[in-house]
Amino acid sequence: MRYTSPTTVDEARSLLAEHPGSRVFAGATDLVPQMRSGRPAPPVLVDLKKIAQLMSVTHENGQWTIGAATPTANLTRNHDFTAMFPGLSEAMGLIGSDQIQNRSSLGGNLANASPAADSVPAMIANGVQAVIATADGTRTVPVAEIVTGPGRTSLADGEFIVEFTLADTPADTSDAYLRMIPRTEMDIAIVGSAVRLTVSDNIITDATVVLGAVAPTAVTVPDAGAALIGAAINAGQIDDSALNTLADAASAACDPIDDKRGTVAYRRRVAGVLTRRAAATAVERAQNGA
Amino acid sequence: MSRTHITCTVNGDPVDFLASDGTSLLDALRDELGLTGAKEGCGTGDCGACSVLIDGRLNCSCLVFAPEAEGTEIVTVEGIADDDRLHPLQQTFLEGAALQCGICTPGVLIAAKALLDANPDPTETEIRYALAGNLCRCTGYDKIVRSVQEAAVQLKGAAR
Secondary structure (H helix, E strand, C coil): EEEEEECCCCHHHHHHHHHCCCCCCCCCCHHHHHHCCCCCCCCEEEEEEHCCCHHHHEEECCCCECCCCCCHHHCCCCCCHHCCCHHHHHHHHCCCCHHHCCCEEHHHHHCCCCCCCHHHHHHHHCCEEEEECCCCCCEEEEECCEEEEEECCCCCCCCCEEEEEEEEECEEEEEEEEECCCCCCCCCCEEEEEEEEEEEEEEEEEEEEEEEECCCEEECHHHHHHHHHCCEEECCCCHHHHHHHHHHHHHHHCCCCCCCCHHHHHHHHHHHHHHHHHHHHHHHHHHHHC | EEEEEEEEEEEEEEEEEECCCCCCCHHHHHHHCCCCCCCCCCCCCCCCCCCEEEEEEEEEEEHHHHHHHCCCCEEEEECCCCCCCHHHHHHHHCCCCCCCCCCHHHHHHHHHHHHHHHHCCCCCCHHHHHHCCCCCCCCCHHHHHHHHHHHHHHHHHHHH
């Protein structure tokens, strides 16, 4: 196995074209455990962290551009970013320890294609777009279109994620992410729920609900979003019947696995509970301008 | 497997060594440089026993490929004492009996140093979160947390 550290996207593209089966990586927080558990080592490792574009975070003209290999700690410690996207930031802040967050990246969390990836539902809820280096250029697709199943993506051989783009949230819009794990820290989600919504004159006027860890990929739940749209807020509280419809829709959208971390019935139930709570937090943030 | 010549700074000293490309930084530190403070507990980034600072940032050295260390500044537990005077964290861990078998201790000390470098006056909750990536299977965590609190007090006193 050979280690390479290209300094440009073009150089990385060439390395991947010349060496089929090679792997790009940023933090290697998933790659190393996979190799240690017996997956064959790639012939060439392509370290993306020396490419400045993949390690930068910029905020210009109402748009954020986040290098795909940027350590998530750089984002969770970025006060402007965290104030703008508190739910996405808290999702990244739940992934592993400080040691991990100094290495882990949004690009890696997405491309690793775990159904339980915490940042992915929050990215989808926020309409994040992924810019992908192709054989001869780039293409831009919504994050929701990258993962096709556990460990599988729509990225072709030789393609890799360069950066993510997302627009500023309006002042009346905010997000929240909650997850359930069997322990209190350092575990893999059995349910994750991201909610992004807009509140205007005490009415929810837009809402997106995305669940993680309850299906082969993160799932957007249109019925759950629809349950929130039009719901009244009284003294900061979402109308209870809307919350009940929301929870039922979230539970109904689950197609989870049954494993040592959680049963199917438990994951379904918790998806509803977490989504209610995430919606309540998002409303509080939207009304307080967070 | 190709071997790469790597030049970096470890505990303030310029060093160079040869390592196979797939070698972890942890193995390079231990086997090529003889710095056996950092330990391999899990080898998958879960336990933190291999924690080191790379350019001031806390990392699991088992997740870092040795060639990634080129040009970096690395601090291991061997580098935190001031000659023969222990770092306040090392001293308070000794006095507070914050270790039994000691396997996790080098990583805990490095993680605690990373915390206190960034936040000289952490709350107990902040200490527990900052050390959440360092597993200890002997003492439990209370003595570790109390020793970090005591070291923070001493470091603040020394800074005055």
